[in-house]
Amino acid sequence: xxxxxxxxxxxxxxxxxxxEICRCGSFAAAAERIHLSPSGVSMLVKELERQLGVRLFERxxxxxxxxxxxxxxxxxxxxxxxxxxxxxxxxxxxSSAARSTLTIAATPVxxxxxxxxxxxxxxxxxxxxxxxxxxxxxxxVRQAVLEGHANxxxxxxxxxxxxxxxxxxxxxxxxxxxxxxxRRNPAIQTRNWKSLDGxxxxxxxxxxxxxxxxxxxxxxxxTSQQERAEMNFLGTMIAMVKAGLxxxxxxxxxxxxxxxxxxxxxxxxxxxxxxxxxxALRRGADRQAAxxxxxxxxxxxxxxSDELE
Numbered sequence: 001x002x003x004x005x006x007x008x009x010x011x012x013x014x015x016x017x018x019x020e021i022c023r024c025g026s027f028a029a030a031a032e033r034i035h036l037s038p039s040g041v042s043m044l045v046k047e048l049e050r051q052l053g054v055r056l057f058e059r060x061x062x063x064x065x066x067x068x069x070x071x072x073x074x075x076x077x078x079x080x081x082x083x084x085x086x087x088x089x090x091x092x093x094x095s096s097a098a099r100s101t102l103t104i105a106a107t108p109v110x111x112x113x114x115x116x117x118x119x120x121x122x123x124x125x126x127x128x129x130x131x132x133x134x135x136x137x138x139x140x141v142r143q144a145v146l147e148g149h150a151n152x153x154x155x156x157x158x159x160x161x162x163x164x165x166x167x168x169x170x171x172x173x174x175x176x177x178x179x180x181x182x183r184r185n186p187a188i189q190t191r192n193w194k195s196l197d198g199x200x201x202x203x204x205x206x207x208x209x210x211x212x213x214x215x216x217x218x219x220x221x222x223t224s225q226q227e228r229a230e231m232n233f234l235g236t237m238i239a240m241v242k243a244g245l246x247x248x249x250x251x252x253x254x255x256x257x258x259x260x261x262x263x264x265x266x267x268x269x270x271x272x273x274x275x276x277x278x279x280a281l282r283r284g285a286d287r288q289a290a291x292x293x294x295x296x297x298x299x300x301x302x303x304x305s306d307e308l309e
Contacts, residue, residue, distance in 0.1 A: 012084050014048040015077045017041050018056065022074055025064055035284040040162030102290045103132045105150035109210070110277070111135035113234060114253055114302075115154070122297045129290045138209070145280050151291055153280040154298075157209045165281045169295065170302050171274040172251040173267050174214060179244045180262040188255070192270040193217050200246040201228040202237050210275065214249045217273055238263070251275050253302075 020030035021041070031041045049056055054069035066074065106115055111133055119131050134141075134150055138157060144150035146163050158166045175188075176196060197219035204211035206225060215221040229246060231237045235257075237248045242261050249268065250258075258265050279295055281287065 008051060010048055010051050012081060014044045014051075015081050017044040018048055018070075018073070019077055019081060021045065021057065021064060022066065022070075027064065037162045040283075043162065100128070100288065100290055101130045101132060102288070102294060103134065103144075103150045104294070105134040105136065105141040105144040105153040107138055107141060107155045108135050109234060110154050110156075113257075118294075118298050118301045121301055122294055125297065126290065126293060129293075131294075142280065145282050148282065148285070151281075151288065152294070154277065155280065156275055156277055158278040158280050163283050165283045166278045167281070167295070169277050169279050169298060171276045172253050174217075174249055174273045174275065175252050175255070176247060176249050176266045176268055177238065177241050177258050178247040178264040178266075179241060180264045188259075189264070189266040190269050191266040193268055194219055194270070196247065196249070202240050202246040202248045203228050203230055204234075204237070205230050205232065210251065213273065213275065217268075217271070218249065 016034060017030060017036070020033050021027060024030045024033065027041050027045075028038045031038045034041070036044075045056065052069070052073070055067050056070035056073065058065045058067055104115070112135075115133060119133065122129070123131060134144055136144070138155050141150070141153040141155050142158070142161065142164065145153040146161075154169075158164075160166065176191060178199075201218075201224050203214070203224075206212070206215070215225070218224060229240065231240065234250055234254055237250060238254065238258060238261060240246065241248050241263055252267070255265060279298075281291070
């Protein structure tokens, strides 16, 4: 091989989109076949053209036709995609795939507060599946799913995007916590947002989207931002509240921990504010049985936590 030859940096999804347009003669029809939006297919083709340094299609209002460069690429793309599919089949049947791996990307709050019990229960039920957890920012979770580094992503505030399927798994109420009576499992009360006005508050950083949602409803939030203590983690907030240093607003998936710490818990009303949690999957990817089983385990564990409340 000539060491000076330049490797072309293209992906299988780009080649698949290119071939579907060749077959369908339309971006919209190709998008339907590979379960993407037309704009998502257009982005893949533009990136492929950029990597190759050539124009692949002539576009008019009536038709999409291949350029000379496109006709040259087509048989090579068909061969590469076919070989990748054959490789996938071979690897699935190999001994190395006997124990499958499920990679889950999640934001830190979910990876810390929700996933440990779910992963433990899933591992007990499905010992043949190895679980890997990647924790990172919302953007990194989205990218890990889109680029195929993770089978699924779990996060709050997942927005619709080309190439991404999102499924709402559950929603959690926002609740207030305050110093308690030093006894475990106190009863859960209700209170309205206005009743928090003037109380010393402990909060997440302003940049945290959960805190941004809270501040939309917190009375005198701008004044509170200047005076309140900020913590990066919910566990730290709970410890500070237990020490009598203030009150906090957090999602209800922390209810069990707060009850064990003997904190006063009140579900917030007027309005009741919910935080939706989503599972994000790559559009067009074949869903593994393990993915479906993990989502079912996640929903079951959350339902059990709700029953404890």
